[in-house]
Amino acid sequence: MDEQARPVSKAENAAYSGFVEELPGEFRVSTSAYRGEKVFQDEIERIFHRTWIYLCHESEIRKPGDYKSTLLGLQPVIVSRDQSGNVTAVLNACTHRGATLCRDEHGSGRTLVCPYHGWSFRPSGELVGIPGAERYAPEFNKADKNLVKVPRVASYGGLVFGSFNPDVESLEAFLGPAKLHIDHWVKRRADGEYRLATAHKYAFSGNWKFQSENVYDGYHPGFVHRSAFHTIKKFSGSFENRFYGAIRPGGFTRGYPQGHGTLEAGAPLESGGVDPDAKKNYEDRLIALHGEQEAKEILNNCQFLIFPNLAIFDFNVRVIQPISHDRTEVYSYPVLIDGADESINSNRMLDAQTRVGSAGILSADDIDIFAGNQSALQALGSQWVTLSRGIGLETELEAGGRAGEYSDETPQRAFWRKWKQEMASESNAKGDSK
Ligand code: FES
Ligand code: FE
Numbered sequence: 001m002d003e004q005a006r007p008v009s010k011a012e013n014a015a016y017s018g019f020v021e022e023l024p025g026e027f028r029v030s031t032s033a034y035r036g037e038k039v040f041q042d043e044i045e046r047i048f049h050r051t052w053i054y055l056c057h058e059s060e061i062r063k064p065g066d067y068k069s070t071l072l073g074l075q076p077v078i079v080s081r082d083q084s085g086n087v088t089a090v091l092n093a094c095t096h097r098g099a100t101l102c103r104d105e106h107g108s109g110r111t112l113v114c115p116y117h118g119w120s121f122r123p124s125g126e127l128v129g130i131p132g133a134e135r136y137a138p139e140f141n142k143a144d145k146n147l148v149k150v151p152r153v154a155s156y157g158g159l160v161f162g163s164f165n166p167d168v169e170s171l172e173a174f175l176g177p178a179k180l181h182i183d184h185w186v187k188r189r190a191d192g193e194y195r196l197a198t199a200h201k202y203a204f205s206g207n208w209k210f211q212s213e214n215v216y217d218g219y220h221p222g223f224v225h226r227s228a229f230h231t232i233k234k235f236s237g238s239f240e241n242r243f244y245g246a247i248r249p250g251g252f253t254r255g256y257p258q259g260h261g262t263l264e265a266g267a268p269l270e271s272g273g274v275d276p277d278a279k280k281n282y283e284d285r286l287i288a289l290h291g292e293q294e295a296k297e298i299l300n301n302c303q304f305l306i307f308p309n310l311a312i313f314d315f316n317v318r319v320i321q322p323i324s325h326d327r328t329e330v331y332s333y334p335v336l337i338d339g340a341d342e343s344i345n346s347n348r349m350l351d352a353q354t355r356v357g358s359a360g361i362l363s364a365d366d367i368d369i370f371a372g373n374q375s376a377l378q379a380l381g382s383q384w385v386t387l388s389r390g391i392g393l394e395t396e397l398e399a400g401g402r403a404g405e406y407s408d409e410t411p412q413r414a415f416w417r418k419w420k421q422e423m424a425s426e427s428n429a430k431g432d433s434k
Contacts, residue, residue, distance in 0.1 A: 016042075016423040020416050021384075025391055027413050028384040031377045034207040040325035047308055047422045048073030052154075052161040052174045054310040054319060055079045055089060057333070059158065059195045065109055067123040069102045071321060072162050077150055078102050078112070079160060080123035089150035089162045090125035101147070121147055157182040158194060159310070159317075177399035178260035178306060184298045185312055190285045192339030196317060197349070199331040200357035206370035208309065208322035211330060212415060214366055215303060215311040215318075216253055216263035218406035219389060221362075224369055228361045251406030253390075254397060259307030259418025261411020269301035269314050273350055278341035305411065307418050315348040316356050326374050330367075332357050387412045 019030040033039060049072075056068045056079050067080035069092050076092035078101070094101045099116040102123075111120045111128060120129040125147035130136065152163040154171040156179065161171055172179065186194070204211075214220070222229075250266040286295040303313045311318040321329040334352035336345045355362050376382065390408025397403055404410030 012042075013424045013426065017420060019423070020420040026386060026388045027391060027409070027416070028386045028388070029416055030384060031382050033419075034209060034374070034377050035325055037325050040322070042423060044073045044322070046425070047419070048322070049075075049164045050168065051165070051308070051422065052152075052163050052168060052171055053308075054306065055153070055160045055162045057158055057194065057196045057317060058087070058155060058160060059193065060106065061087065061160075063108065065123065066106075067102065067108065067112070068106050069104065072150060072164065074322070075164070076100065077162065078123055078147070079153075079162070082122070082124040086124075087153055087155060087160055088124045089153050090123075090147035091150070093148070094119060094121075095127065095145040095147060119145075125149055157186040159306075174258060175306065176258040176260070177256050177397070177401065178258065178262075178304065180399075181262060181302055181304045182312070184294075184302065185314075187286070187290055187294075187298045188314075189337045190282060190289065190340070192337035195336045195338050196333040197336055197352075199319075199333045200352060200359070201329065201331050202358040202363065202367065203323070203327065203329045204367035204370050205326055206328060206367075206374035207325060208320050208328040209415075209419075210370035210373050211320045211328060211366075212305055212307075212309060212311075213387075213412050214370070215305040216261045216411040217409075218251060218253060218263050219409070220366075220369075224365045225362055228365060231361065249406075253404045253406060253408050253410045254401060255404075255411040255414025256397075256399070256401035257414070257417070259415055259421075260305060261414045262302055262304040263406070263411070264303075265301035265406070267301060268299045273343065273347045275341060275343040278343050282341065282344060305415070307415060313356060315351045318356070328370075330363075332363070387416065 019033045021028050053072050055070055055072065055077070060066070060068050061079060061081045064081050064083045064085060067078050069076065069078050071077065072089070077089050078092045079087065079089045081087055092100060092102050094114040094116065096114065096117055096119050099114050101114050101121065102112050103115070110122065112123055113120045118131040119127065121127055127142055127145045130142070150162045150164060151166040152168055154161055156171055156175060159182065168174070175182065252264055252266060253262060254264070255261040283295065283299065286298055290298060301314060303311065305311050309320040309322070311320065315335055317333045317335055319331045321331065323329055332352065334349055336348055352360070354360055357363065387409040390404035390410055394402040394404045394408065394410055401414060402410050
């Protein structure tokens with residue numbers, strides 16, 4: 001993507017430095033960071049096309065020939081598993097005259113046939129057939145008509161990421177200390193295999209960062225979701241322990257220099273509906289596999305954001321897809337465990353349906369707030385938002401980064417430090433072109 005990137009001046013980079021300010025006792029972000037197509041396009045170029053972005057879960061392309069079409073930043077791509085088992089990604093754009101090659105979200109097969117003139121390609125990109133090939137001159141170069149490859153693809157814990165930046169750091173370096181949270185999340189499957197179910201999809205008229213910032217926001221639930229909690233109280237049994245107030249005792253947040261962050265309850269996410277014997281068997285198995293202490297950590301409620309747009313919940317993978325500066329789509333995939341007791345999986349589906357899916361009792365509240373934020377930020381004179389809760393009260397983490405209390409804005413500050421680092425990076429400046 002580099003050759004397509006708009007030249008950026010050093011002055012522009014300096015302007016992005018000023019979007020995030022750290023003052024004594026205060027951390028503030030310019031409201032300009034959330035609005036306007038220019039900032040948005042720069043985010044796509046400097047963040048989404050330069051760092052690692054989540055593409056899919058390995059269970060979505062389990063067998064050779066399986067593929068998924070998705071977006072990397074705003075670029076349509078096809079991720080697939082080739083006949084040797086390797087995962088690759090290519091642009092979803094036919095090299096004949098540019099048609100969208102794959103219109104299905106998922107599929108499987110040895111070839112993809114372009115709907116326009118019938119050129120056929122392997123899902124991994126090789127051109128294998130041109131109808132009426134005899135009408136092309138002998139000099140016509142077929143070798144450079146393969147689909148354009150995404151230069152870097154890698155996976156960790158079954159999560160597949162891609163990058164348009166050939167020089168991007170290794171995925172493991174990018175994930176840094178957040179690997180621990182992915183490891184725990186993966187270990188929850190015990191002896192089974194994770195499988196992502198069909199996504200719940202929703203959209204809102206607001207900037208994508210409102211959703212990213214909200215993933216680890218322990219300050220808002222008791223306010224935004226108050227009416228939802230009151231409704232829940234009217235139900236008995238299975239739901240009531242899922243929900244909690246704003247200041248959760250024992251809960252905490254973490255924010256890492258790589259931009260990732262967590263919201264952790266310090267206790268399991270209690271959920272009813274699981275057969276008690278199945279629950280005990282499952283927990284005993286985790287202890288047998290990982291020991292008592294780690295099993296406890298594995299089961300603790302933790303939701304985290306991999307910068308910039310991948311949210312992992314206990315039972316869900318959520319992708320925050322930017323569409324424009326004031327439009328965002330969210331894809332929320334329930335995570336099931338192949339091989340687990342049926343009541344464990346039905347409880348996981350229930351979590352998606354009642355809590356974090358498109359008809360979930362929490363998501364609807366949140367996206368109403370995000371759309372309201374977007375309108376309010378148009379107000380003249382509203383120059384800054386403040387993310388200062390917990391400053392001076394945090395503890396330094398051995399792995400790097402900081403921990404705060406449940407309602408502290410520690411992970412949001414980590415996000416914005418990384419955002420500034422990427423947006424104002426010297427490596428993005430191509431000289432003083434303006
Ligand atoms: Fe794909 Fe013509 S555009 S075959
Ligand atoms: Fe919420």
